[in-house]
Amino acid sequence: MGALHEPLAQLRAVNETSAFNRWCGFEVLSAAPGQVEIVMPWRHEAGQYAGLLHAGLAGALIETACGFAAATLVGPVLAAHYAVNCLRPATGERFIARARVVKPGRSQVFTACELYACIGADETLVATGETLLSVVAGASGP
Template sequence: MLEKGKEVLSEQSFSLLLGAELEVFEAGTAELSLEIRDDLKQNNGFAHGGVVSYLADNCITFAGASVLGNCVTSEYKVNYVRPAIGDRLVARATVLYSGKRQSTCECKVYAQTDSEEKLVAASLGTINKIDAS
C-alpha cells in the first residue's frame, strides 16, 4: 500500500515542490513529512502556516484514501498550537470514522529536531470518495 501511495504523491506537483515524503500509508492512517527549508519559512523564521496546513490537508486525505480509495478533501480546519520551529515537519493522520463515501479524519502536525518533537497544529477534516471519470 505504501508504494502505491508514494506513486500518487509523486504525481502531485505541489507536493514535489515542497519536498513532501509519504512515510506511512496503512488502512486508517497516514504520515507525511518534509524538511523545513528556508524558502518554506515566513518572515519570523518558522515554517509558514500554509506549509503546515498543506501537510494536514494532504495527510488527512491520504488517511481517508486508505479506506475509501480515490478521494478529495471536502472540508478541513486547522488549529495552530505554536510556531513550527525545527528541522522537519511530520503530519500523522488517522480515520476517526468512515462510511462508504465519506470519512472523518484527524491530523496532528509536529515540528521535529534531533532531540524533540513538538505539536504545532491539529486538524479535523471530511474526505469524500470520488468516482473515476
Template sequence: MAVFATEAEALGYMKTVAVAKSGFSSWAGVEPLKVWEGEAELVVTVRPEMTQHHGYAHGAIVGLMADNACAWAAASLAGDVVTGSYTIHFVAPAKGTRLRARGLVVKPGRRQVVVRAEVWSEAEGVKPVLCAVATAAIVPVG
C-alpha cells in the first residue's frame, strides 16, 4: 500500500518535510538518497561538532541515522510516522568522514511497521565499516 505515487515524490517529501522541518536532521545536514517501497538510504557528512572525545561520530549522530533510516523506510509505505521504539547496537567506532544508513521494512502493519537499519562509516579510499545495526517499531500517525 504505497502512499507516494513515485519515488521522486517520496524523496521530495523527505527533503522538504523530514529534513527541512526537522531541526536536528536539518542541522546535521542529513541527505536522503532513496525512500521507496519500504527502503531508505541517507548520508551525512560528519563535522567536528558531531564527534565525541576520540574523534568518532557521536553515538547520538549514529542513532539519528539509524532512526531516520527506519522511519523513512516505514514512511515510504505508511505515510506520516513517528518512532515508537528502537534498539541500536554499536558494533564498531564511526571513524569516517561520512555516515551512510540503510533501512529496510521487515514487516509492515497498520499499527506499527517493523524496520531494521545498518549504519556504515565511510572515508575516502577506505572500505566502509559497519558501525551500527538497529531495529525499530515505527508507528503510522497519518
C-alpha cells in the first residue's frame, strides 16, 4: 500500500465509483501529494429548509476531500472521526473543499479542510473541518 502515483486520475476514477459522490455532483479538481480540491455545484436538493447548503453535505464535502488527500499519501483510508465548524450560511453557485494532510502515519492520518461557497470568482469561507482517518491495512489502490 502506498501513495498514489497519478493522484488526480486515480482519485477521479475512485470518485466515479461512489454513487453518493455522483449524486452530489462531487468532482475532483486537483490533487497533489497530501492535498486535494473537490467541488460540488449547487443543487436545490442539497439545500435545507432555508435554501442553504445542508450542513450534512458540508460535512460530506469536507470528509471526502480529507479522505482523498490522505489517500494520496497512504492509500485507502476510512473515516474514524470528523468534525465540522459551520462559520456562516453556505450559499453559492458551487462549493469548493480544499483539504490537506496535517500529519500522516502508518495507521492514522490527520487532515484539515476549508470549505468555500463560490459566486462567480468570489469565494467565501463557510466551514472548516478536521478528519482522523484510519489506514486500511492490506488494501491496495485508493
